[in-house]
Amino acid sequence: MSSISRPHIYLLIVTLFLLIFVFVFSFELLIPKGKEYRILSVDMKKEIRKFRQYKDYSDTKLGIVQELQQKNRVIIEAFNYNFNPEKFQKQYKEYFSKLQISPKTELKNEKEFKVYEVNATSQINSPKSFYNFLDAVNKGDWIISVNFPIKFKRKEDGISSSFTMKVYKIDKKLALHGIKNNLLNN
């Protein structure tokens, strides 16, 4: 007769079975998942660090954009303004006794800027009025460059003058195209 009783044999078998289950479960499932967790967690930390670097860089660039926009608000608005001959005449009539503006003609674009040429014929009382006009044009609503040829002719009732002006305006289509191209390249 065996000295181990039947319940003890059952107990032993169940213990062995459960032990094997625990070992198999641990080594086949739990430990590989744990390893995967460790790798993913390191990866995640790397990704978070990378993302923060990108975010900081992006914030810096956005800051520069905002600073430039705030600092040069007048210039940016002037580049967006449509040239209006009537408004121009109204704005600068105090410097001339007569002022006539020809319709604008579009010239070749300079980089992302549209360029229009406008001819002006005017009458001034003294050259000082013209100097004042040149000062005022730098503070006006548009970005205007006064160009050669400039002609002054003495008349009985003052000095007649004629000159050409180049009006600059940002070409939004070109600017947008530039941004799109940039995105495609990335």
Add this chain to the structure above:
Amino acid sequence: MSSSFIQPRKKTVLTQEFKLLISFFSMSIFMLVSTYIFLVYKNHSFVQTKAEMVQKRLNLDIEISNSKKKIKYLKDEVSLSNEIYKHNALLKESITNLFDLIPSRITLSEALLLENGLKLYGITPNKDIYDFMLQAPLRSIFSKTYTSFYPADNGWVRFVSTNYIDPSDEEIKKVVVDE
């Protein structure tokens, strides 16, 4: 007739030891399985979060290139406007200098300012005054100066002065100044 005074115990597989063993293993297995479920959930969440992060990083990348482009445009705008303002200020200075150059005894009837030249029409009491008071300073500024005279009705002399700057002379002057 019974051989014992006590009621016989009912024999069962679920002995005290067996119950203890089962409860011990149940707890262990429960802990293992819950750890496993936690790890599966965490790994899944890591994978999802990482994918989101990568997408966000790509969006940031696009934002960065947009910002760079904007910075370039803004800088271009500022630099062009400054160039134009400077050009207008220089133009004003040139015209002021031109009118300052004309002596009071000479009267101008017309002045044509060109990109690289100047044409003056006027009247002078005589040729000598023109030569000393206007021709000399014009010669010091322009590389080529041509003047033609013709008599006016009042006995004075009308003149047409054409002056040009030779671009090659300007280059030489620039090199000398740079050196």
